[in-house]
Amino acid sequence: MTIENVSCTLNRYPEGMVKLDDFKIVQGPIPEISDNDVLLKVLCCSVDPFMRGRMKKDNPSSYVPPCQPGKVIQVFSITQVEKIGANVTDINVGDKYMCFNGIEKYTVVPQQAIKGDGQKNLGNYNKIDPNNPIKDSFYLGLFGMPGMTAWAFFNKVGKPKEGETIFVSAASGAVGQVVCQLAKLKGLKVVACASSPEKIGFLKGAIKVDEAFSYRDFPDKESFVAQLRKVCPNGIDIYFDNVGGYILDSALQLMNVHGRVVMCGMISQYNLKDKYQYTLQDISNRRLTLQGCLFNDYFPRCMGEFMQDMIPMVQSGKLIYKEDVYKGVEKTPEAFIGLFNSKNFGKVVIEPF
Ligand SMILES: NC(=O)c1ccc[n+]([C@@H]2O[C@H](COP(=O)([O-])OP(=O)(O)OC[C@H]3O[C@@H](n4cnc5c(N)ncnc54)[C@H](OP(=O)(O)O)[C@@H]3O)[C@@H](O)[C@H]2O)c1
Known part of the structure; x- marks a missing residue:
């Protein structure tokens, strides 16, 4: 048998911190297609923290159904039509789609899956305009789910005003780096935290935030609050929370009256059994808004609004985007674990070929 396809499956539901052998790499031939099928070549796949929520058998708070052990892990992907069956219409070899697809080199889908039910939703195959100059992987990051998350949550939930102070955690990541830049462009004071000196250098240098520091230098609430007081002498108007835990608890202490906390994600908690216990008394007396999004x-x-706003900023070079590209489906476990041990630097993408 010639091995030409490689897929990444879930080996078992992880317990605690996710491990390399929670995944299994499976090899096989390129799948055959029948008359109504389409063979897709996978150009790139997105690796995102929300996948951890899908790797729990029972996760009542998850907004997506769980992955199944033994099945190929599905993620946001860019695919290209490689071959079509005899009865396939209106789909051509070379067409590219942004879709939810397995982490693998090749996938077979019935043509109806691509044509869909006419509704626009996450499971849809969104055809990419071949004349669009945006590079494929950007549909998974800057112009994909993380970029739109950053733009929508910052503008619609954060309700930023010029001159305000925003604090952003996981600031060099797929979402955080966009939030920091949008906030700078809107005239806010931007305070950012991340793990390593390399990431702090990127935030201060390339992204030009006003203040950046490593949360690892301030590993408990007391020291973190003291550091925030130093770098946010006028308090915090918007906290864009990507991490939860003691960083969120500390930020709450610095929030100004009528401040907004954008509850984007809590990555520090995703692998923990015993979750952080928060101190919430600052919320009412400062009339804070904490909004889950x-x-x-x-x-x-x-x-439409997102693309219209973002494209000129990107084309003029005012907004940049850092990616962390892993080559080969085999790298998926390492790439995914990298989200939780801070090894990733920018938007994580897998290129199967
Ligand atoms: N609500 C939504 O619809 C939505 C959509 C997209 C993303 N999100 C959430 O947004 C957050 C960021 O997502 P992303 O895709 O941009 O990921 P990302 O920032 O590219 O990667 C995750 C980062 O989190 C940081 N991190 C990991 N463990 C941490 C810990 N214990 N304490 C502090 N920081 C930690 C690491 O950065 P450092 O190197 O700085 O440690 C890591 O690089 C996640 O919580 C995600 O779940 C939510």
Whole structure:
């Protein structure tokens, strides 16, 4: 048998911190197609923190159904039509789609899956305009789910005003780096935290935030609050929370009256059994708004507005985007674990070929 396809499956539901052998790499031949099928070549796949929520058998708070052990892990992907069956219409070899697809080199889908039910939703195959100059992987990051999350949550939930102070955690990541730049462009003071000196250098140098520091230098609430007081002498108007835990708890202490906390994600908690216990008394006396937000509430509703706002900023070079590209399906476990041990630097993408 010639091995030409490689897929990444879930080996078992991880317990605690996700491990390399929670995944299994499976090899096989390129799948055959029948008359109504389409063979897709996978150009790139997105690796995102929300996948951890899908790797729990029972996760009542998850907004997506769980992955199944033994099945190929499905993620946001860019695919290209490689071959079509004899009865396939209106789909051509070379067409590219942004879709939800397995992490693998090749996938077979019935043509009806691509044509869909006419509804625009996450499971849809969105055809990519071949004349669009945006590079494929950017549909998974800057112009995909993380970029739109950053743009929508910052503008619609953060309700930023010029001169305000925003604090952003996981600031060099797929979402955070966009939030920091949008906030700078809107005239806010931007305070950012991340893990390593390399990431702090990127935030201060390439992204030009006003203040950046490593949260690892301030590993508990007391020291973190003291550091925030130093770098946010006028308090915090918007906290864009990507991490939860003691960083969120500390930020709450610095929030100004009528401040907004954008509850984007809590990555510090995703692998823990015993979750962080928060101190919430600052919320009422400072009349804070803490808003939980989900990408699905803005996609596809705000897609047009998002693209219209973002494209000129990107084309003029005012907004940049850092990616972390892993070559080969075999790298998926390492790439995914990298989200939780801070090894990733920018938007994580897998290129199967
Ligand atoms: N609500 C939604 O619809 C939505 C959509 C997209 C993303 N999200 C959430 O947004 C957050 C960021 O997502 P992303 O895709 O942009 O990921 P990302 O920032 O590219 O990667 C995750 C980053 O989190 C940081 N991190 C990991 N463990 C941490 C810990 N214990 N304490 C502090 N920081 C930690 C790491 O950065 P450092 O090197 O700085 O440690 C890591 O690079 C996640 O919480 C995600 O779940 C939510």
